[in-house]
Amino acid sequence: MSGKAVSTTSNSTVGSTTKKQIGIVLFNxxxxxxxxxxxxxxxGMPDYEMLMVSQQGGLVxxxxxIETQASYSxxxxxxxxxxxxxxxxxxxxxxxxxxxxxxxxxxxxxxxWTVSVCTGAALLAKAGILKQRRATSNKLAFDFAxxxxxxxxxxxxxxxxxDGKYVTSSGVSAGTDMALALVEKLYNREQAExxxxxxxxxxxxxxxxxxxxx
Amino acid sequence: MSGKAVSTTSNSTVGSTTKKQIGIVLFNxxxxxxxxxxxxxxxGMPDYEMLMVSQQGGLVxxxxxIETQASYSxxxxxxxxxxxxxxxxxxxxxxxxxxxxxxxxxxxxxxxWTVSVCTGAALLAKAGILKQRRATSNKLAFDFAxxxxxxxxxxxxxxxxxDGKYVTSSGVSAGTDMALALVEKLYNREQAExxxxxxxxxxxxxxxxxxxxx
Numbered sequence: 001m002s003g004k005a006v007s008t009t010s011n012s013t014v015g016s017t018t019k020k021q022i023g024i025v026l027f028n029x030x031x032x033x034x035x036x037x038x039x040x041x042x043x044g045m046p047d048y049e050m051l052m053v054s055q056q057g058g059l060v061x062x063x064x065x066i067e068t069q070a071s072y073s074x075x076x077x078x079x080x081x082x083x084x085x086x087x088x089x090x091x092x093x094x095x096x097x098x099x100x101x102x103x104x105x106x107x108x109x110x111x112x113w114t115v116s117v118c119t120g121a122a123l124l125a126k127a128g129i130l131k132q133r134r135a136t137s138n139k140l141a142f143d144f145a146x147x148x149x150x151x152x153x154x155x156x157x158x159x160x161x162x163d164g165k166y167v168t169s170s171g172v173s174a175g176t177d178m179a180l181a182l183v184e185k186l187y188n189r190e191q192a193e194x195x196x197x198x199x200x201x202x203x204x205x206x207x208x209x210x211x212x213x214x
Numbered sequence: 215m216s217g218k219a220v221s222t223t224s225n226s227t228v229g230s231t232t233k234k235q236i237g238i239v240l241f242n243x244x245x246x247x248x249x250x251x252x253x254x255x256x257x258g259m260p261d262y263e264m265l266m267v268s269q270q271g272g273l274v275x276x277x278x279x280i281e282t283q284a285s286y287s288x289x290x291x292x293x294x295x296x297x298x299x300x301x302x303x304x305x306x307x308x309x310x311x312x313x314x315x316x317x318x319x320x321x322x323x324x325x326x327w328t329v330s331v332c333t334g335a336a337l338l339a340k341a342g343i344l345k346q347r348r349a350t351s352n353k354l355a356f357d358f359a360x361x362x363x364x365x366x367x368x369x370x371x372x373x374x375x376x377d378g379k380y381v382t383s384s385g386v387s388a389g390t391d392m393a394l395a396l397v398e399k400l401y402n403r404e405q406a407e408x409x410x411x412x413x414x415x416x417x418x419x420x421x422x423x424x425x426x427x428x
Contacts, residue, residue: 032254033413036254040245043246043277050278052281063257066264067282171412171414172414173416174414198354201386202425211416
């Protein structure tokens with residue numbers, strides 16, 4: 001377990017002030033499990049809380065048709081300790097959304113970790129924050145991610161990739177495996193395995209095992 | 215693929231009228247992945263849509279702190295083709311909620327499938343609709359489920375169980391495997407495998423493989 005958790009945000013209007021904050025960026029047509037696989041696993045970390053943010057705040061609809069409440073807009077969001085950007089069909093338009101890219105750039109300046117699932121990596125790449133970093137993305141939309149920035153060291157076979165404070169994962173379900181790997185970094189192996197056991201999740205804990213690489 | 219999809223509901227105010235409807239029951243402190251693992255997988259079925267329902271409708275908070283919008287209340291909900299009841303800490307109080315039990319009983323009279331994840335099975339059992347049926351639940355809270363109705367044929371080792379129109383799964387992540395098994399029943403093996411591939415999900419397709427059974 002980590003020691004005393006001190007919040008780095010003071011202007012939060014939602015959530016606790018004693019926990020570190022993971023900001024999850026929602027947009028129209030985000031992929032459901034990209035968000036909620038990690039939410040389930042990170043929910044097992046006692047010193048962190050998750051807060052949803054979108055450009056305007058309010059209800060945001062996923063590709064699977066469910067609506068999740070974003071407590072913050074880009075304007076009202078505090079500086080998060082961890083920023084997480086999911087993928088989904090919505091990324092196809094969000095790569096052309098200057099407000100989205102600016103929000104990612106601004107948050108990234110002070111995050112401890114900047115994380116993506118699936119084609120969320122395309123947004124990080126388009127924001128220009130992955131240059132010369134090793135990173136991965138959804139294997140069925142890999143060319144889409146690569147096209148956003150050729151200066152990223154794209155990894156074609158990897159369930160997820162750590163490079164400095166950047167953590168990118170392959171498609172959809174890979175985000176759940178990556179989320180537990182981040183728990184291991186933030187705490188230890190036992191904490192990650194305890195969450196996997198509690199959620200009856202068969203964790204692929206080896207990032208080099210990627211059955212979906214072409 | 216199934217043939218022409220004809221809606222069995224006429225009083226729907228949300229969603230399409232040409233798709234079959236899966237109603238997912240939300241309550242305070244539902245377990246996030248119990249809901250969104252199946253949502254991700256069922257989202258790959260072209261003839262079905264998912265609609266969220268709660269006692270009052272509106273925003274419902276999961277154990278992991280995220281808020282999901284329920285489009286229907288128990289009063290406004292149409293008859294669903296498939297009813298799905300998740301688990302989570304909230305089930306500990308919901309077993310004593312007559313409105314919840316009555317809603318499950320009423321819906322179950324005309325569902326084609328009645329489904330649960332995790333301790334959602336405790337709610338189905340308490341509603342009395344699993345008598346003499348084989349069923350399973352979360353392995354870490356198995357006694358809690360069993361205590362709701364001793365006339366259920368509880369299965370201690372099973373990732374999920376089909377018995378007639380009733381489908382119950384073990385804890386949290388087991389619901390995602392079960393959801394794909396239901397896709398296989400509603401369509402075919404190829405459709406289930408296609409969704410698993412698209413979501414980069416390593417599907418445990420054998421219900422007898424249950425690494426979390428005591």
